[in-house]
Amino acid sequence: MSRRRTLALAILVTLALARPAAAWDPEAWDPGADPASDPEPQTADAAAPAEGGEPAGADVTGGDTFVVPDGLYSVTDVYAGDIVTHDGPLTTYETATVHESPGTYARALETVGSGDASRFDGAAFNGRASLSDGRPVAGTYYETFIKTDSGYVSVSVVFFQDDAELARQRAGAGAGSAPPAEPAPAAPSTGPSEAIDAEPPSASPSEPILPSPPELRDRPDAPGAMRRIVGPPPVSPGRGIVTLRPVGAPITTLEVLRGRTVALWLHAYAGDVEVPVRSWSVVAGDPGDAVALSGSGTEPFVTSWDRLMPPGAANVLRFSLVARGEPPSTPRTNIDAAVEIVVRSPALTA
Amino acid sequence: MKLLHDDAGSVALTTIALLPLFLVVLAGVLQLGALRVSAARVRAAADLAALVAVNDQDDAELARTGTLRLAADAADVARDFFARNLDLSPSLLASSATDVARAADVAAFATAPSVDPRTGARYDRPAVRIAASVPLRTPVLGALVFQPVTTVSVLAVSSPR
Numbered sequence: 001m002s003r004r005r006t007l008a009l010a011i012l013v014t015l016a017l018a019r020p021a022a023a024w025d026p027e028a029w030d031p032g033a034d035p036a037s038d039p040e041p042q043t044a045d046a047a048a049p050a051e052g053g054e055p056a057g058a059d060v061t062g063g064d065t066f067v068v069p070d071g072l073y074s075v076t077d078v079y080a081g082d083i084v085t086h087d088g089p090l091t092t093y094e095t096a097t098v099h100e101s102p103g104t105y106a107r108a109l110e111t112v113g114s115g116d117a118s119r120f121d122g123a124a125f126n127g128r129a130s131l132s133d134g135r136p137v138a139g140t141y142y143e144t145f146i147k148t149d150s151g152y153v154s155v156s157v158v159f160f161q162d163d164a165e166l167a168r169q170r171a172g173a174g175a176g177s178a179p180p181a182e183p184a185p186a187a188p189s190t191g192p193s194e195a196i197d198a199e200p201p202s203a204s205p206s207e208p209i210l211p212s213p214p215e216l217r218d219r220p221d222a223p224g225a226m227r228r229i230v231g232p233p234p235v236s237p238g239r240g241i242v243t244l245r246p247v248g249a250p251i252t253t254l255e256v257l258r259g260r261t262v263a264l265w266l267h268a269y270a271g272d273v274e275v276p277v278r279s280w281s282v283v284a285g286d287p288g289d290a291v292a293l294s295g296s297g298t299e300p301f302v303t304s305w306d307r308l309m310p311p312g313a314a315n316v317l318r319f320s321l322v323a324r325g326e327p328p329s330t331p332r333t334n335i336d337a338a339v340e341i342v343v344r345s346p347a348l349t350a
Numbered sequence: 351m352k353l354l355h356d357d358a359g360s361v362a363l364t365t366i367a368l369l370p371l372f373l374v375v376l377a378g379v380l381q382l383g384a385l386r387v388s389a390a391r392v393r394a395a396a397d398l399a400a401l402v403a404v405n406d407q408d409d410a411e412l413a414r415t416g417t418l419r420l421a422a423d424a425a426d427v428a429r430d431f432f433a434r435n436l437d438l439s440p441s442l443l444a445s446s447a448t449d450v451a452r453a454a455d456v457a458a459f460a461t462a463p464s465v466d467p468r469t470g471a472r473y474d475r476p477a478v479r480i481a482a483s484v485p486l487r488t489p490v491l492g493a494l495v496f497q498p499v500t501t502v503s504v505l506a507v508s509s510p511r
Contacts, residue, residue, distance in 0.1 A: 249414045255510070344418060349508065
C-alpha cells in the first residue's frame with residue numbers, strides 16, 4: 001500500500017513539474033528578434049527591409065561588429081544579360097537571369113523610370129540602355145555584396161532594365177501619315193518617342209534577339225514581386241558557333257566530302273563579344289573518325305567521315321563548350337554549339 | 351560416171367574460196383570489239399576527270415558558307431586530267447591526248463540548280479561536264495574500205511551526292 005502511494009506520488013510530482021519542450025523551428029520568424037543578432041541576411045523570398053527599413057543592424061562575427069546593409073538578401077538569381085525584343089512597333093527592354101545561388105548578397109538601390117536620372121548612372125557594370133529617343137530606360141539598380149570577415153563588401157552595381165516603348169517603324173513611316181508614337185504602358189515615360197533610328201546599345205542588328213521567358217524575369221513593379229538577383233555576374237555566353245577556320249564565318253550546316261579531313265573551330269559568344277573557350281567535348285552526333293572527342297579551346301575538332309549518311313538522315317554534331325569569363329576568376333559557363341554534317345561524295349550523274 | 355559424182359575435196363575448195371570472207375568477218379568483229387574497249391577507256395578517262403574536278407572544292411567558300419562549291423579552276427582541272435587519262439592509251443588515239451582534251455567541251459556549273467545548255471540537263475548540285483569527240487584508230491576497218499579513224503563521242507557529268 002505504501003509502495004502504491006509512493007509510486008502515485010512520484011508520478012504526480014513528475015507530471016506537475018513537466019514543461020513542454022518545443023523544438024526550434026528554423027522556418028519560423030521571431031518578430032521579436034533583433035535583426036542585428038541575425039548573422040545572415042534573410043533570403044530573397046523574404047527580403048523585406050528589416051524592421052520597416054530601419055538603419056542596418058550589426059553583425060557579430062568573431063567578436064567584431066560590422067554593419068549589415070539595409071535590405072540585404074541572399075542572391076538566388078543571377079544577372080545573365082540584357083534583352084531587347086522587337087515585336088512590331090513595340091520594343092521591350094528586359095533582363096535575363098539565371099537561377100543560381102552564388103553565395104552573394106544584394107539589395108535594391110533605386111528604381112528609376114524612363115528618362116529619370118539616377119545617382120547610380122554610370123556605376124553599373126552593364127550600363128543603362130537608352131530608348132530610341134535617347135532617354136535612359138527604366139529599371140532598378142542593385143548592389144552586390146560578398147561577405148567577408150570584416151563585413152559585407154560591395155563588389156558591383158548592376159542595372160536591371162525593365163521598359164518598353166512604341167515607336168514608328170522607319171520603313172513603314174510615311175511623312176506625317178503614321179500615327180504618333182506613344183509610350184507603351186510599361187513605360188512610365190510621357191514624352192513622345194521618335195522612330196527607331198538605331199538599335200539600342202545592347203542589341204546587335206545582326207544578332208538574333210532572344211526572347212524573354214516570363215519565368216526569367218521578375219518585374220519589380222509587379223504586385224508582390226521581388227527582385228532577387230545580382231552578381232557578381234558570371235560570363236554567360238549566349239551562343240556557341242562553329243567555324244572552319246580559327247577566325248571565320250559561323251556555319252550551321254557543313255557539306256563535307258567523304259574522307260576529307262576537316263577541322264572545326266569552336267567559339268563562344270556573350271552577345272557579340274567572343275569569350276575564350278576553355279574546353280569542348282562532343283556530346284551528340286556521329287563524330288566520324290575524330291582525332292579526339294574533347295579538347296581545349298585552342299585546338300579544333302578534327303575528323304573525317306568515311307560513310308555517307310542514309311538518305312534523309314541528318315547528323316547533327318553537338319558540342320558542349322566551357323567558356324571562360326574575363327577576368328578568369330569569374331565563373332565558367334557551359335554552352336552548346338551544333339553543326340549539321342552532310343557527307344557527300346563525287347558521283348557520276350550521266 | 352563415178353568420177354563425175356565424186357565430191358571428195360569439195361569442202362576444202364569451199365573453205366579456200368570462203369576463207370577470205372571469213373577472215374574479213376573475223377577481223378571486223380575483232381576491230382569492233384577493240385573499238386568498244388577503246389571507247390570504254392575513253393569514257394572512263396572522261397568520267398574520272400570529271401570526278402577529280404568535282405573533288406576539287408573551293409575551300410574558301412566552304413569555310414565561309416559550309417557548302418560545297420566547285421573550285422574556280424574546276425574546268426581546267428577536268429580538262430587537264432582528261433588529257434592525262436587519255437595519254438595512258440596513246441595507241442588507241444588517232445590524235446594526241448592533249449589535242450583531244452583541248453578540243454573537248456568542258457563546263458563547270460559552280461552553282462545549283464543549273465541547266466546545261468548543251469544537253470538541256472538540269473543539275474541540282476554543282477557539276478562538271480565533259481563532252482568530247484575522241485578519234486580512235488580503227489586500222490582494220492580502214493583496210494576494209496571503211497574509215498581508218500572512228501570518232502567516239504563521250505559525255506561525262508559528275509557532281510557531289
